[in-house]
């Protein structure tokens with residue numbers, strides 16, 4: 712995990728860019744996540760202080776939006792579609808399989824730091840449900856076996 716003193720200047724710059732703007736909390740959170748890949752715990756205190764809000768209020772907003780991460784992402788991000796067409800094609804079983812194989816839940820990163828798992832609600836690939844992406848590459852008709860193959864080849868590519 713990165714040391715916050717290396718990230719603090721990035722957070723300070725984003726806070727300064729949005730100073731005094733109405734409704735600036737979400738743009739600030741997006742800016743930090745875009746720059747650092749997640750919103751570090753220590754940044755929450757800096758945001759709260761800059762916006763004159765409580766740490767609990769900032770936490771409440773971060774946890775309300777599933778998009779925001781509070782832990783660093785893995786090297787590869789896997790998104791599994793949970794929307795209707797994929798659900799009809801057994802996405803639920805695929806989701807459970809993926810969580811078990813990676814030994815993580817949504818929004819978490821595998822212990823080797825390789826994979827993060829995120830839910831997504833339609834990838835526009837409904838005709839080939841169930842659909843997933845790995846690092847924004849779309850894969851369709853993904854069975855649990857195919858999922859394992861994709862993960863194995865991704866691991867191989869990283870070596």
Ligand code: FES
Nearest residue numbers: 792797834836837
């Ligand atoms: S519902 Fe899954 S890709 Fe559209």
